[in-house]
Amino acid sequence: MPFPSDNDPDLEVERLIADEFKRQITGLQLIASENFTSPAVMRAVGSVLTNKYSEGYPGKRYYGGNQVVDSIEAIAIERVKTLFGAEHANVQPHSGANANMCAYQALMKQGDTVLGLSLDHGGHLTHGSPVNASGMLYNFIPYKVKPGDERIDMEQVRDLAHEHRPRLIVTGTTSYPRRIDPEPFKIIADEVGAYFLYDAAHLAGLIAGGVYPNPVPYADVVTFTTHKTLRGPRGGCILSKAVHQAAIDKSVFPGWQGGPLEHVIAGKAIAFREAMAQSFKDYAKQIVVNASALASALANEGFRLVSGGTDCHLMVVDLRPFDAELTGKEAQAVLDLAGITLNKNTVPDDPRSPFVTSGVRVGTASVTTQGMKEAEMTQIASLIARALRGRADEGTLAQVKADVASLCAAFPAYPNL
Numbered sequence: 001m002p003f004p005s006d007n008d009p010d011l012e013v014e015r016l017i018a019d020e021f022k023r024q025i026t027g028l029q030l031i032a033s034e035n036f037t038s039p040a041v042m043r044a045v046g047s048v049l050t051n052k053y054s055e056g057y058p059g060k061r062y063y064g065g066n067q068v069v070d071s072i073e074a075i076a077i078e079r080v081k082t083l084f085g086a087e088h089a090n091v092q093p094h095s096g097a098n099a100n101m102c103a104y105q106a107l108m109k110q111g112d113t114v115l116g117l118s119l120d121h122g123g124h125l126t127h128g129s130p131v132n133a134s135g136m137l138y139n140f141i142p143y144k145v146k147p148g149d150e151r152i153d154m155e156q157v158r159d160l161a162h163e164h165r166p167r168l169i170v171t172g173t174t175s176y177p178r179r180i181d182p183e184p185f186k187i188i189a190d191e192v193g194a195y196f197l198y199d200a201a202h203l204a205g206l207i208a209g210g211v212y213p214n215p216v217p218y219a220d221v222v223t224f225t226t227h228k229t230l231r232g233p234r235g236g237c238i239l240s241k242a243v244h245q246a247a248i249d250k251s252v253f254p255g256w257q258g259g260p261l262e263h264v265i266a267g268k269a270i271a272f273r274e275a276m277a278q279s280f281k282d283y284a285k286q287i288v289v290n291a292s293a294l295a296s297a298l299a300n301e302g303f304r305l306v307s308g309g310t311d312c313h314l315m316v317v318d319l320r321p322f323d324a325e326l327t328g329k330e331a332q333a334v335l336d337l338a339g340i341t342l343n344k345n346t347v348p349d350d351p352r353s354p355f356v357t358s359g360v361r362v363g364t365a366s367v368t369t370q371g372m373k374e375a376e377m378t379q380i381a382s383l384i385a386r387a388l389r390g391r392a393d394e395g396t397l398a399q400v401k402a403d404v405a406s407l408c409a410a411f412p413a414y415p416n417l
């Protein structure tokens with residue numbers, strides 16, 4: 001039986017997908033949580049696996065016909081355990097936010113106390129924001145970065161842990177540019193009898209590539225997304241100690257989710273294998289080298305880097321020394337017009353609201369996938385500064401956009417697509 005779209009493709013949507021492809025490859029993608037996944041991953045995500053229902057886990061499904069799916073999910077589980085040295089893995093979370101909520105439910109009961117990094121100091125919505133279910137279901141106590149060096153204040157973490165005796169301590173970030181050492185968190189968690197959860201969403205690719213400390217030996221549970229520095233399909237994953245296996249699996253299904261997205265799990269399996277390659281280790285190293293080069297170049301253009309720089313794939317740029325009137329909101333909009341995509345971001349103790357902000361967040365995972373290196377980071381900093389300085393002039397923005405397109409044409413994300 002023909003499908004309605006066989007002879008009547010939805011050209012409106014097809015054209016928009018083509019437009020998005022063009023936007024991605026002709027502009028600079030500097031959103032720190034994005035990347036270009038591989039054609040092999042995209043083939044898996046667009047495969048017939050999307051047709052299959054497979055509630056449950058390999059060997060224990062509620063529906064028939066899961067022989068092939070079982071093999072795929074089992075491969076994904078084994079690969080990710082090997083990649084990070086984990087005792088247990090659940091590859092079903094649809095997203096990082098889901099992964100966190102599933103982990104919380106596995107480790108706590110409603111109303112329990114948790115320590116988490118404040119959102120405006122680099123944490124995540126699911127680390128206790130009052131507008132997120134995490135903040136509604138659990139009693140989150142925020143810790144912050146120190147005002148001087150803008151690094152996580154470990155003395156405050158210890159003090160708060162001893163004062164509040166939390167059930168869980170969460171670390172991991174979305175806009176914190178510095179290295180997080182997992183061992184001190186584990187020591188503090190042990191002092192107060194708390195579990196330790198590390199949200200490695202942003203950092204998974206750097207950890208897999210061996211250029212960032214691996215929290216798996218220290219944490220009870222590690223959650224992450226597969227589409228950021230890890231460069232896989234959009235989705236989440238949970239690693240844990242064997243002792244938490246049953247609780248984690250029960251919390252994911254039937255606790256929070258129904259049918260797993262096996263087409264995405266196939267993409268995760270492919271990405272985990274890609275991340276084992278030497279070329280991925282080289283890639284992860286170059287992401288960090290590029291971030292450091294971009295941070296220095298932006299500082300030379302007159303911007304202030306929160307904490308003075310970066311140890312990972314991202315930096316938070318305080319716009320105020322560059323131009324006291326320029327907000328993150330305006331910078332994001334202006335740079336969009338110039339083909340440079342990034343996002344507004346609060347700086348620690350930002351006087352402006354999260355919808356306006358005094359900063360932007362910049363990441364180097366995507367441009368590094370394109371093959372750009374330190375010299376191109378200097379060019380990118382110059383393009384950003386030119387666009388922002390000349391933001392009142394349409395001609396300047398058009399010229400920067402043309403220069404951005406030329407740079408991207410020299411480093412195609414998908415040379416064969």
Ligand code: DSN
Pocket residue numbers: 032033096124174
């Ligand atoms: N939205 C992601 C980010 O940009 O960091 C976090 O969930």
